[in-house]
Amino acid sequence: MRTLTGVQARRCLQVIQRHPQPSLALLRTTRAFSTPPPSQPPRREDVTKGKGPITWKSLLLTGVVGSGLLGFMLYIRREKELAQERERKRALGKASIGGRFELIDHHGTPRSSDDFLGQWCLLYFGFTHCPDVCPDELEKMAKVVDEVDAMKTVPDVQPLFITVDPFRDTKELIKDYLKEFHPKMLGFTGSTEKIAEACRAYRVDHTIIIYLINPDGEFVDYYGQNKTAEQVVASVVFNMKKFEEISKKKSLFGGLI
Numbered sequence: 001m002r003t004l005t006g007v008q009a010r011r012c013l014q015v016i017q018r019h020p021q022p023s024l025a026l027l028r029t030t031r032a033f034s035t036p037p038p039s040q041p042p043r044r045e046d047v048t049k050g051k052g053p054i055t056w057k058s059l060l061l062t063g064v065v066g067s068g069l070l071g072f073m074l075y076i077r078r079e080k081e082l083a084q085e086r087e088r089k090r091a092l093g094k095a096s097i098g099g100r101f102e103l104i105d106h107h108g109t110p111r112s113s114d115d116f117l118g119q120w121c122l123l124y125f126g127f128t129h130c131p132d133v134c135p136d137e138l139e140k141m142a143k144v145v146d147e148v149d150a151m152k153t154v155p156d157v158q159p160l161f162i163t164v165d166p167f168r169d170t171k172e173l174i175k176d177y178l179k180e181f182h183p184k185m186l187g188f189t190g191s192t193e194k195i196a197e198a199c200r201a202y203r204v205d206h207t208i209i210i211y212l213i214n215p216d217g218e219f220v221d222y223y224g225q226n227k228t229a230e231q232v233v234a235s236v237v238f239n240m241k242k243f244e245e246i247s248k249k250k251s252l253f254g255g256l257i
Contacts (some may be wrong), residue, residue, distance in 0.1 A: 098219030
């Protein structure tokens with residue numbers, strides 16, 4: 001082993017003094033900060049935090065929005081049906097068929113078409129001296145009236161007869177003539193001018209047409225000689241139910257407005 005001289009020993013002491021060794025506590029502290037902490041799983045946030053139960057306010061808002069959407073859908077549907085109905089009327093020429101009349105019934109009472117508002121009517125133009133067509137059509141109309149009136153799910157129908165021969169068809173003659181067909185049938189006569197006005201309103205140029213008139217006094221449909229009583233009944237009932245459905249929708253929208 002080599003022995004240091006006095007000079008060498010002093011130099012080593014100076015070096016040690018200039019560069020002191022770190023203490024054990026310092027080493028532990030440094031190691032503690034330099035060592036990364038063990039990894040931990042990320043914390044999950046509670047997605048339901050801050051959310052409460054359904055409130056009356058939210059329910060009310062949902063109801064208002066839902067009602068608005070329902071009303072809009074019903075409005076669109078109603079507009080579509082009314083457009084289809086207008087197109088059908090245009091195709092049938094309904095805008096120019098039908099109108100008011102002021103005549104005298106077979107009891108001698110002045111009557112007008114306004115007296116039958118609120119009722120379904122079947123209207124026939126004819127004359128008491130008609131040999132075969134008029135009796136056949138009046139019998140068919142009487143059968144239709146009986147079958148429709150027997151149904152409890154639809155309104156009754158009122159049969160009407162307007163003569164096209166006011167010169168010979170007096171109220172007494174019309175009354176006796178209609179007894180042969182139906183007790184509800186009501187006949188009309190009048191002056192030549194008044195009869196002509198009624199005929200023009202319904203485009204009468206022959207006597208083989210039965211007209212269906214709704215409670216608003218509007219012409220709905222017509223039935224020629226080629227239609228059977230069963231076919232007429234089916235059409236009358238269909239139009240009655242359709243009219244009732246449209247009336248309910250009008251009432252609904254009237255209440256919303």
